[in-house]
Amino acid sequence: MSVKTTCAYCGVGCGILATPTGARTASIAGDPEHPANAGRLCSKGTHLGETIGLDGRLLTPMIGRKQATWDKALDLVAKRFRDTIAAHGPDSVAFYVSGQLLTEDYYVANKLMKGFIGSANIDTNSRLCMSSAVAGHLRAFGEDVVPANYSDLDAADLIVLVGSNTAWCHPIVYQRIRARCDAGAKLVVIDPRRTETADEADLHLPVKPGTDVALMNGLLAWCRDAGVLDNAYLDAHVAVSDGFWDSLADGYDLWSVAKTCDVPVADLRRFYELFAANPRTVTMFSQGINQSLTGTDQVNAIVNVHLATGRIGKPGAAPFSITGQPNAMGGREVGGLANTLAAHMGFAPEDVARVGRFWAAPNMASAPGLKAVDLFRAVGEGRIKAVWIMATNPAVSMPDADRVRAALADCPFVVVSDVIADTDTSAYAHVRLPAAAWGEKDGTVTNSERVISRQRAFMALPGEAKPDWWIIAQVAQRMGWRSAFAYDRPADIWLEHCRLSTYQNDGARRFALPGHAARGNAEYAAMQPFRWDDTPFADGRFPTPDGRARMVAVAQKPVAGTLDAWPMTLNTGRYRDQWHTMTRTGLSPKLARHREEPLVEVHPDDAVRLGIADGGLARVATPQGDSLYRAQVTPTQRPGELFVPIHWTDRTSTGGRSGRLPRPLTDPVSGQPGFKATPARIAAVASDWRGFLIVRDETPRPDCLWATRVAVPCGTVWDLAGEGDAAKLDRLLPRGERIEAIDSARGMRRIAVLQDGRLAAALFVTRDGSLPSRDWLVAQLAEASAAPTLLAGRAPGVQVDRGPIVCACFDIGLNTILTTIAEQRLTDVAAIGKAIGAGTNCGSCRPALAKLLQPKGSSHAA
Numbered sequence: 125m126s127v128k129t130t131c132a133y134c135g136v137g138c139g140i141l142a143t144p145t146g147a148r149t150a151s152i153a154g155d156p157e158h159p160a161n162a163g164r165l166c167s168k169g170t171h172l173g174e175t176i177g178l179d180g181r182l183l184t185p186m187i188g189r190k191q192a193t194w195d196k197a198l199d200l201v202a203k204r205f206r207d208t209i210a211a212h213g214p215d216s217v218a219f220y221v222s223g224q225l226l227t228e229d230y231y232v233a234n235k236l237m238k239g240f241i242g243s244a245n246i247d248t249n250s251r252l253c254m255s256s257a258v259a260g261h262l263r264a265f266g267e268d269v270v271p272a273n274y275s276d277l278d279a280a281d282l283i284v285l286v287g288s289n290t291a292w293c294h295p296i297v298y299q300r301i302r303a304r305c306d307a308g309a310k311l312v313v314i315d316p317r318r319t320e321t322a323d324e325a326d327l328h329l330p331v332k333p334g335t336d337v338a339l340m341n342g343l344l345a346w347c348r349d350a351g352v353l354d355n356a357y358l359d360a361h362v363a364v365s366d367g368f369w370d371s372l373a374d375g376y377d378l379w380s381v382a383k384t385c386d387v388p389v390a391d392l393r394r395f396y397e398l399f400a401a402n403p404r405t406v407t408m409f410s411q412g413i414n415q416s417l418t419g420t421d422q423v424n425a426i427v428n429v430h431l432a433t434g435r436i437g438k439p440g441a442a443p444f445s446i447t448g449q450p451n452a453m454g455g456r457e458v459g460g461l462a463n464t465l466a467a468h469m470g471f472a473p474e475d476v477a478r479v480g481r482f483w484a485a486p487n488m489a490s491a492p493g494l495k496a497v498d499l500f501r502a503v504g505e506g507r508i509k510a511v512w513i514m515a516t517n518p519a520v521s522m523p524d525a526d527r528v529r530a531a532l533a534d535c536p537f538v539v540v541s542d543v544i545a546d547t548d549t550s551a552y553a554h555v556r557l558p559a560a561a562w563g564e565k566d567g568t569v570t571n572s573e574r575v576i577s578r579q580r581a582f583m584a585l586p587g588e589a590k591p592d593w594w595i596i597a598q599v600a601q602r603m604g605w606r607s608a609f610a611y612d613r614p615a616d617i618w619l620e621h622c623r624l625s626t627y628q629n630d631g632a633r634r635f636a637l638p639g640h641a642a643r644g645n646a647e648y649a650a651m652q653p654f655r656w657d658d659t660p661f662a663d664g665r666f667p668t669p670d671g672r673a674r675m676v677a678v679a680q681k682p683v684a685g686t687l688d689a690w691p692m693t694l695n696t697g698r699y700r701d702q703w704h705t706m707t708r709t710g711l712s713p714k715l716a717r718h719r720e721e722p723l724v725e726v727h728p729d730d731a732v733r734l735g736i737a738d739g740g741l742a743r744v745a746t747p748q749g750d751s752l753y754r755a756q757v758t759p760t761q762r763p764g765e766l767f768v769p770i771h772w773t774d775r776t777s778t779g780g781r782s783g784r785l786p787r788p789l790t791d792p793v794s795g796q797p798g799f800k801a802t803p804a805r806i807a808a809v810a811s812d813w814r815g816f817l818i819v820r821d822e823t824p825r826p827d828c829l830w831a832t833r834v835a836v837p838c839g840t841v842w843d844l845a846g847e848g849d850a851a852k853l854d855r856l857l858p859r860g861e862r863i864e865a866i867d868s869a870r871g872m873r874r875i876a877v878l879q880d881g882r883l884a885a886a887l888f889v890t891r892d893g894s895l896p897s898r899d900w901l902v903a904q905l906a907e908a909s910a911a912p913t914l915l916a917g918r919a920p921g922v923q924v925d926r927g928p929i930v931c932a933c934f935d936i937g938l939n940t941i942l943t944t945i946a947e948q949r950l951t952d953v954a955a956i957g958k959a960i961g962a963g964t965n966c967g968s969c970r971p972a973l974a975k976l977l978q979p980k981g982s983s984h985a986a
């Protein structure tokens with residue numbers, strides 16, 4: 125029997141059919157009936173089945189390093205929070221939660237903090253993710269409503285992607301965009317990097333980071349001069365402040381903007397002309413816009429253009445903030461941000477009173493609490509003395525993460541609820557609580573287009589794991605609020621959430637779930653995906669006091685010049701097949717193959733100037749700290765700019781932890797950190813030797829200059845580089861029968877360890893020579909008896925190296941694809957699919973395949 129649920133990962137919110145095939149195994153398929161994906165899944169969704177085992181799971185509550193009963197752990201958490209509040213007041217405690225909680229979990233956490241503890245010190249990792257979009261929506265619309273549906277993409281003639289690597293981060297929405305482009309729509313991508321998304325666009329504008337306000341203000345001025353403003357719409361539905369148009373007088377003509385954004389005038393004009401010519405335009409944006417010190421202004425600059433041209437509330441025309449996490453939107457609906465309350469209410473006195481009445485709350489918070497960066501600063505300064513972190517890994521993902529680590533290390537009481545036992549954050553926990561994971565828990569999520577879907581369990585709870593809502597409600601009860609938190613099941617919480625959404629709501633709040641509040645448990649169990657507010661703003665009325673939207677005057681701020689000590693600009697972001705801090709995608713050998721290591725992408729001119737070799741190691745430093753990467757020299761970067769991924773942690777690499785690099789500076793309106801532009805420098809790093817360690821059973825991370833963990837079938841590989849004598853690595857090898865070939869003079873070590881005649885581990889190190897491809901040795905981990913040629917690192921006879929995996933679904937490597945293209949003279953992606961199957965399942969690698977067909981381009985960026 126298959127169970128209908130939704131994907132654990134991104135905000136596209138794809139429907140999944142999970143069919144258990146054993147206690148901890150399931151086959152995963154796209155749900156053909158779900159409106160978000162109609163049966164399709166990207167590489168991450170497709171490989172969810174590889175991540176549902178119990179590897180690394182936290183299965184019992186832990187107090188310190190000792191197992192504890194739930195009773196003990198919950199009592200301790202309740203007592204420590206109660207005592208701290210009694211001694212230091214409600215603002216001395218905090219929750220830091222996540223867009224990966226389900227709506228029901230989120231609702232209970234928010235209710236406990238804001239209604240019962242009496243502080244608004246609950247913030248969420250969504251602060252790092254889309255709080256600028258929330259703030260921009262509030263300023264323009266009066267309420268945080270995303271005025272777009274995916275179907276708008278199907279109706280658009282022009283799709284503009286700003287600061288969004290959609291092909292990698294929202295692949296199923298991207299496939300929808302591609303389909304629309306195949307039918308004739310134009311695609312413009314605005315991103316400093318030439319991403320795979322940009323590669324396939326009709327026009328790519330590689331803007332200088334942080335200049336999107338100029339770009340959009342220039343567009344608005346161009347539209348005005350070209351006579352494409354919708355004056356009737358402006359007159360009827362938009363409040364334009366006095367002097368608004370004058371604010372565009374200086375610096376937003378075509379030539380000035382081209383200069384500010386550092387793009388060719390002709391390309392900029394082409395974008396503006398395309399925009400002017402196509403009333404059905406969707407402008408979709410994500411972190412390149414939100415994660416900026418001027419993120420809120422950038423959001424409003426985009427919204428302004430749509431309001432002024434009347435491109436909102438109509439099919440195929442919308443500004444579209446696409447969300448990252450699976451339940452980022454649900455978190456907004458329950459008020460998970462420190463500056464929102466619940467059900468799209470804020471801290472206006474009448475909202476506070478209304479929510480207080482509804483909750484029968486004894487201690488309503490009356491003012492916003494601390495936003496993430498300030499919250500951890502307060503922990504560091506000792507103002508917050510107890511913090512509970514749920515479903516997020518701030519020791520990795522916060523800006524200036526080493527400061528967050530120091531704050532947690534000094535904090536008198538840290539609680540972490542996670543599904544994984546050892547994360548970089550849980551290392552600082554006094555109490556660890558085992559949360560139920562995806563596939564084990566029930567609740568709802570809201571995707572980027574306001575579709576609410578059920579997540580459903582299809583596996584039993586392992587060990588002592590419990591759903592997050594239960595854990596929070598138990599603590600609340602033990603803090604003394606029994607009846608307010610006496611939930612038996614998620615359906616009870618859902619009902620309360622629906623009732624609050626319509627409570628004393630005369631239509632002033634667009635977020636309302638009427639008709640859903642009547643649902644009992646049976647209906648909740650059977651709930652079908654539905655959208656709240658199907659066609660936002662179609663009537664031209666906005667949830668502001670006068671019913672009009674606001675054009676907010678925003679000016680391009682000077683982009684800070686580079687400093688002598690930090691001459692480069694560091695950008696951070698995502699890889700196609702990894703999710704955030706890799707606690708789950710890192711378990712999948714297939715997903716590891718796309719990009720096995722944290723790379724720093726650097727332009728060839730900079731590489732030559734700084735002596736950085738493609739494939740060599742390089743250290744990136746910022747005023748906050750430094751981190752080590754493998755260099756990828758690529759013309760897809762702008763000169764002077766670096767890009768690193770956010771995924772690697774202290775568990776998975778000695779280098780490549782990017783969170784320590786960005787400054788803890790935030791947008792003044794939204795409080796969102798500016799993750800995308802940090803002053804930086806880079807230098808090549810030499811090592812004496814390089815090598816790899818292959819092990820069947822987990823080993824602790826090797827202690828050397830460079831050690832990066834890669835999941836492989838039946839074991840783990842550590843990619844290694846170091847200084848001095850490599851012999852010290854030998855102690856990482858397990859006991860067993862050793863065969864070895866060691867040439868100390870040449871610095872060559874090849875050691876294999878056999879247990880019961882099978883390969884258990886292999887360590888290969890070289891100082892100057894080459895290393896065999898690891899593929900064959902890795903495959904030996906699965907063999908019943910060791911091959912005689914282990915130390916050669918290959919089977920007898922000829923070897924074909926397939927190269928890095930491009931198509932994760934069918935395990936097809938770069939070399940195989942290049943050979944096939946050459947031999948069969950293939951010219952399109954479909955032909956590659958026909959010949960060898962690549963790209964025919966989830967489709968996530970299709971942009972990479974398209975790139976391989978191009979004669980130019982850097983093929984190794986696949």
Ligand SMILES: Nc1nc2c(c(=O)[nH]1)N[C@H]1C(S)=C(S)[C@@H](COP(=O)(O)OP(=O)(O)OC[C@H]3O[C@@H](n4cnc5c(=O)[nH]c(N)nc54)[C@H](O)[C@@H]3O)O[C@H]1N2
Pocket residue numbers: 134135168253286287288289290292293294314315316317319331332333334335336410411412413447448449695696697698699700701702703704800
């Ligand atoms: N594979 C994968 N998918 C994911 C995730 C994941 O971890 N892995 N995470 C999910 C989450 S939570 C989120 S928030 C989304 C994020 O999805 P995206 O926003 O698409 O991802 P990012 O890689 O963070 O950044 C997007 C792009 O912004 C560009 N950018 C940087 N500075 C600027 C600028 O000044 N102007 C402009 N116009 N662009 C700029 C970057 O070069 C980058 O290519 O992805 C979601 N989907």
Ligand SMILES: Nc1nc2c(c(=O)[nH]1)N[C@H]1C(S)=C(S)[C@@H](COP(=O)(O)OP(=O)(O)OC[C@H]3O[C@@H](n4cnc5c(=O)[nH]c(N)nc54)[C@H](O)[C@@H]3O)O[C@H]1N2
Pocket residue numbers: 222224225249250252253254411415448449514515516517518520521522523541542543544547559560561562592696697698703704705706707708770782783786799
């Ligand atoms: N430099 C830089 N930093 C960034 C970004 C960037 O672009 N650049 N992007 C930011 C953005 S947009 C985001 S969204 C954040 C993401 O950053 P994080 O939220 O820190 O990343 P995750 O790895 O998704 O952390 C989720 C944690 O919750 C656990 N978990 C999973 N499911 C459950 C569950 O059901 N219950 C509980 N209790 N735990 C669970 C996972 O094991 C994991 O430890 O990173 C931000 N940080």
Ligand code: SF4
Pocket residue numbers: 131132133134135136137138161164165166167168169170294295296297
């Ligand atoms: S696009 Fe991929 S990661 Fe996002 S929800 Fe769909 S299957 Fe999951």
Ligand SMILES: [Mo]
Pocket residue numbers: 252253254448449
């Ligand atoms: Mo995010």
